[in-house]
Amino acid sequence: MKVAVLGAGAWGTALAVVLASKGVPVGLWARREALAEAMLAARENRDYLPGVALPPYIQPTADAGEALEGAAFAVVAVPSKALRAVLADLPAAPAYVSATKGLVAEGGALRRVSEVIREVTGARRVAVLSGPNHAEEVARFLPAATVVASSDEGFAREVQAAFTTPWFRVYTSRDLVGVELGGALKNVIALAAGMVDGLRLGDNARAALITRGLREIVRFGVTQGAREQTFYGLSGVGDLIATATSLHSRNRSAGERLVRGLTLEALERERQVVEGVYTVRALYDWSRARGVELPITEAVYRVVYEKEDPIRALSALMGRELKPE
Numbered sequence: 316m317k318v319a320v321l322g323a324g325a326w327g328t329a330l331a332v333v334l335a336s337k338g339v340p341v342g343l344w345a346r347r348e349a350l351a352e353a354m355l356a357a358r359e360n361r362d363y364l365p366g367v368a369l370p371p372y373i374q375p376t377a378d379a380g381e382a383l384e385g386a387a388f389a390v391v392a393v394p395s396k397a398l399r400a401v402l403a404d405l406p407a408a409p410a411y412v413s414a415t416k417g418l419v420a421e422g423g424a425l426r427r428v429s430e431v432i433r434e435v436t437g438a439r440r441v442a443v444l445s446g447p448n449h450a451e452e453v454a455r456f457l458p459a460a461t462v463v464a465s466s467d468e469g470f471a472r473e474v475q476a477a478f479t480t481p482w483f484r485v486y487t488s489r490d491l492v493g494v495e496l497g498g499a500l501k502n503v504i505a506l507a508a509g510m511v512d513g514l515r516l517g518d519n520a521r522a523a524l525i526t527r528g529l530r531e532i533v534r535f536g537v538t539q540g541a542r543e544q545t546f547y548g549l550s551g552v553g554d555l556i557a558t559a560t561s562l563h564s565r566n567r568s569a570g571e572r573l574v575r576g577l578t579l580e581a582l583e584r585e586r587q588v589v590e591g592v593y594t595v596r597a598l599y600d601w602s603r604a605r606g607v608e609l610p611i612t613e614a615v616y617r618v619v620y621e622k623e624d625p626i627r628a629l630s631a632l633m634g635r636e637l638k639p640e
């Protein structure tokens with residue numbers, strides 16, 4: 316069995332390493348010819364995952380047709396903002412696994428990544444792979460667990476079997492919506508946790524924020540048809556903990572740097588994608604249009620997009636009306 320990985324950023328490359336480490340041939344598609352050539356020459360993705368050797372079973376290429384030829388399924392690991400345009404340009408695969416964590420805002424509607432994949436490609440077999448998984452650790456064979464969700468149980472099991480290794484434990488789930496939203500929304504809470512870190516507000520504050528953040532994720536997720544229980548698993552609270560506390564997390568560290576003077580414009584110019592800054596805007600617009608309260612999302616939005624003083628935005632969270640937990 317061969318697999319195509321679309322997107323040669325840190326996560327696409329790490330997932331390719333997982334598959335190739337067990338002898339699965341992988342076509343790793345990079346948008347830029349120069350990156351594909353550099354990976355071929357150095358057997359390393361120095362731009363996005365330096366220090367990790369690419370096993371021989373990985374075939375880097377900028378030719379999507381070559382990457383997809385003969386693949387049983389394609390793993391989508393491109394940033395959510397580029398998703399629609401990238402997919403529209405590529406040949407279709409028999410099935411898709413989304414590894415992208417984000418939301419796509421289109422004309423006032425919020426779309427999940429798997430919905431966009433389904434719509435653009437017409438594929439019927441679509442799964443989401445999501446969990447507490449930093450590329451830097453997964454690619455170095457440190458133990459990790461994840462979830463593959465699909466409404467097609469047979470496909471979820473196929474993907475589970477493809478990715479499972481002694482150090483990468485894969486669970487299945489039928490709650491695709493819950494698994495996908497957990498991965499997207501935790502980035503917003505991680506931005507907020509980074510702001511707490513940047514302001515040196517302490518461990519108590521971070522723990523309170525993560526916990527109330529989980530509540531906010533559940534509140535939104537249930538309106539979208541997710542099962543509440545899913546958010547208490549690996550793809551929910553598991554990923555929230557990993558992202559909101561890890562030194563690897565780009566979202567957490569972006570929050571920290573934003574309150575210390577980094578501008579949004581400078582952040583957006585950086586090579587690595589910080590999905591939370593797009594997710595927070597999409598969620599904020601959605602919640603305002605529907606009158607749904609998402610207080611942490613609102614605070615993060617105001618700091619990132621309206622340059623509100625972060626102390627003021629976080630104080631507003633402390634000063635909300637008192638109520639039972």
Ligand SMILES: NC(=O)c1ccc[n+]([C@@H]2O[C@H](COP(=O)([O-])OP(=O)(O)OC[C@H]3O[C@@H](n4cnc5c(N)ncnc54)[C@H](O)[C@@H]3O)[C@@H](O)[C@H]2O)c1
Nearest residue numbers: 323324325326327363392397415416448449450587588590
């Ligand atoms: N890095 C991780 O540990 C990790 C883990 C799980 C999920 N994810 C998710 O995977 C997705 C990809 O993240 P990453 O960490 O691999 O990214 P990255 O920041 O390491 O690399 C970004 C990738 O996107 C490509 N890219 C940027 N703009 C593009 C465009 N306009 N069109 C096509 N491609 C474009 C770049 O060439 C590069 O391959 C994100 O949704 C992220 O949330 C990342």
Ligand SMILES: O=P(O)(O)OC[C@H](O)CO
Nearest residue numbers: 446447448449564565566
């Ligand atoms: O580095 P981040 O913040 O994009 O997080 C990476 C993964 O989503 C963690 O599971």
